[in-house]
Amino acid sequence: MPTLTAEQVQGLDPYAFLAVLGKRVIHPGGRASTDRLLELAAVRPGERVLDIGCGVGTTAIRLARDHQAHVVAADIAELMRERAETNVTAAGVTAQVRVEDADIRSLPYPDGSFDAVVAEAVTMFVSRRRAAAELARVTRPGGRVLATEFCWRRPPTEEAREVFLGQVCPGMRFDSVEEWVEIYGGAGLVDIHTESGPFEMMSARGFLADERSHAPAVMARTLSRPAYVRKMAWLMPRMARAIPYLGYVLVVGRKPDAGTEPNTT
Numbered sequence: 427m428p429t430l431t432a433e434q435v436q437g438l439d440p441y442a443f444l445a446v447l448g449k450r451v452i453h454p455g456g457r458a459s460t461d462r463l464l465e466l467a468a469v470r471p472g473e474r475v476l477d478i479g480c481g482v483g484t485t486a487i488r489l490a491r492d493h494q495a496h497v498v499a500a501d502i503a504e505l506m507r508e509r510a511e512t513n514v515t516a517a518g519v520t521a522q523v524r525v526e527d528a529d530i531r532s533l534p535y536p537d538g539s540f541d542a543v544v545a546e547a548v549t550m551f552v553s554r555r556r557a558a559a560e561l562a563r564v565t566r567p568g569g570r571v572l573a574t575e576f577c578w579r580r581p582p583t584e585e586a587r588e589v590f591l592g593q594v595c596p597g598m599r600f601d602s603v604e605e606w607v608e609i610y611g612g613a614g615l616v617d618i619h620t621e622s623g624p625f626e627m628m629s630a631r632g633f634l635a636d637e638r639s640h641a642p643a644v645m646a647r648t649l650s651r652p653a654y655v656r657k658m659a660w661l662m663p664r665m666a667r668a669i670p671y672l673g674y675v676l677v678v679g680r681k682p683d684a685g686t687e688p689n690t691t
């Protein structure tokens with residue numbers, strides 16, 4: 427992978443930056459919410475699973491290694507796909523995980539292609555209704571859609587909202603748990619279940635819980651270049667202003683069986 431210039435590092439979005447630092451878990455619920463997502467997904471050996479917006483491939487690798495699924499790990503960003511390829515190879519699961527280029531707004535897969543579809547922290551970057559409709563479309567009747575999203579745990583101050591949505595993650599859209607239920611219900615999913623919790627990915631406790639034995643390598647890489655240190659020094663105080671209000675929500679729904687009417691209430 428080519429070394430980025432200092433200007434390129436400065437221009438990275440926070441998630442791409444964390445991937446460049448070697449972070450493996452890059453979504454607001456952290457490893458704990460992925461553990462729960464995988465539990466609720468109940469993927470069986472041989473099932474076809476799409477992990478869209480797969481980032482560096484961490485959840486896709488777990489689906490292959492721990493659940494013997496056949497996984498398509500797809501992402502719009504070349505930088506993420508390159509790192510996902512490297513991690514999939516290192517994990518020894520290349521026979522089960524295909525890394526592909528795909529856009530959640532217009533997935534290049536036929537209707538009903540997957541038994542389960544996973545999207546951890548992806549729909550928020552685009553038109554959420556369109557993305558949710560695409561997730562439902564490529565899921566087979568009776569299959570599951572599982573997503574992790576940001577939410578506000580309590581109403582943010584104007585400053586916290588502006589810093590997070592205006593500076594840290596410009597263009598990102600999210601609001602309450604209820605709103606996510608409405609969006610996924612509107613996509614035709616039924617039996618929608620949610621679980622939410624605090625945003626801990628950037629706290630010391632969350633970082634260590636997510637990265638485990640890999641944490642020292644991420645810290646060492648952060649300190650290895652002034653451009654990384656500068657970017658982190660810009661990011662952390664801004665994140666700190668929003669974190670008291672931020673949470674994650676895990677949304678799980680089922681596509682109705684063929685011939686049954688969706689219940690969108």
Ligand SMILES: C[S@@+](CC[C@H](N)C(=O)[O-])C[C@H]1O[C@@H](n2cnc3c(N)ncnc32)[C@H](O)[C@@H]1O
Nearest residue numbers: 441452453479480481502503506529530546547
């Ligand atoms: C917050 S990161 C989450 C990465 C990974 N799912 C995880 O939980 O570690 C968001 C990911 O979504 C990808 N992404 C953003 N917009 C996308 C789109 N329109 N289609 C597919 N992937 C997208 C980004 O490149 C990035 O890898």
